[in-house]
Amino acid sequence: MPYPDRFYAIVDSVDWVRRLAALGVGTVQLRAKDLNDGEALQLVTDALEAVKGTRTKLVVNDYWRAAIVAGAQHLHLGQEDLAEADLGEIRKAGLTLGLSTHDDQELETALAAQPDYVALGPIFPTTLKSMRFAPQGIPKITTWKQRVGNIPLVAIGGIKLEQAEEIFAAGADSIAVVSDVTQNADPDARVRAWLDFVAEKA
Numbered sequence: 001m002p003y004p005d006r007f008y009a010i011v012d013s014v015d016w017v018r019r020l021a022a023l024g025v026g027t028v029q030l031r032a033k034d035l036n037d038g039e040a041l042q043l044v045t046d047a048l049e050a051v052k053g054t055r056t057k058l059v060v061n062d063y064w065r066a067a068i069v070a071g072a073q074h075l076h077l078g079q080e081d082l083a084e085a086d087l088g089e090i091r092k093a094g095l096t097l098g099l100s101t102h103d104d105q106e107l108e109t110a111l112a113a114q115p116d117y118v119a120l121g122p123i124f125p126t127t128l129k130s131m132r133f134a135p136q137g138i139p140k141i142t143t144w145k146q147r148v149g150n151i152p153l154v155a156i157g158g159i160k161l162e163q164a165e166e167i168f169a170a171g172a173d174s175i176a177v178v179s180d181v182t183q184n185a186d187p188d189a190r191v192r193a194w195l196d197f198v199a200e201k202a
Helices: 016-024 035-050 066-069 080-085 087-092 105-110 139-147 163-168 188-199
Strands: 007-011 027-030 055-060 074-077 098-102 117-120 155-156 174-177
Touching: 007 117, 007 188, 016 035, 016 188, 035 055, 035 066, 055 066, 055 155, 066 074, 066 080, 066 087, 074 080, 080 098, 080 105, 087 098, 098 105, 105 117, 105 139, 117 139, 139 155, 139 163, 163 174, 163 188
Parallel strands: 007 027, 007 174, 027 055, 055 074, 074 098, 098 117, 117 155, 155 174
Antiparallel strands: none
């Protein structure tokens, strides 16, 4: 399977990780904010246990030390976290590295770190967190993809299944989804619809 999968879910709890793993989601990022080192390690350890024996690849957001100690394989960093992280330690531990980008400068910074994928966002307005950056829009995906070349490009931010066709056509290799799953009236059905869609496009 490619990494990250074309449908890439982002959730904030071990319960969500377990639920999505049971549905067969290939790539799930665990993004929980403001934890201390002990809490982060416990969360990552529990999440890794939740995906054991499934096809799900767990991506740890931000907590690179906990990811290393717990034996995770995949890591995602925002720009602020990238500035403080020890890339040498991360690489030595064998972790894959995904990086967030929002503008040209951040893309340059990300590419210098030789990431395994680059995320661009927010594509559309997002209600989940206040963003310093304006929505990028779909045409930016094409520009970014030309610049990153063979590095997988993940589109994120306010994306719904109904927009997926257009976003893949613009050049995205993967779509990261948050609220279209977690705030959906029937999350399981929505996940299955996403999985069916990307399977048809494979």
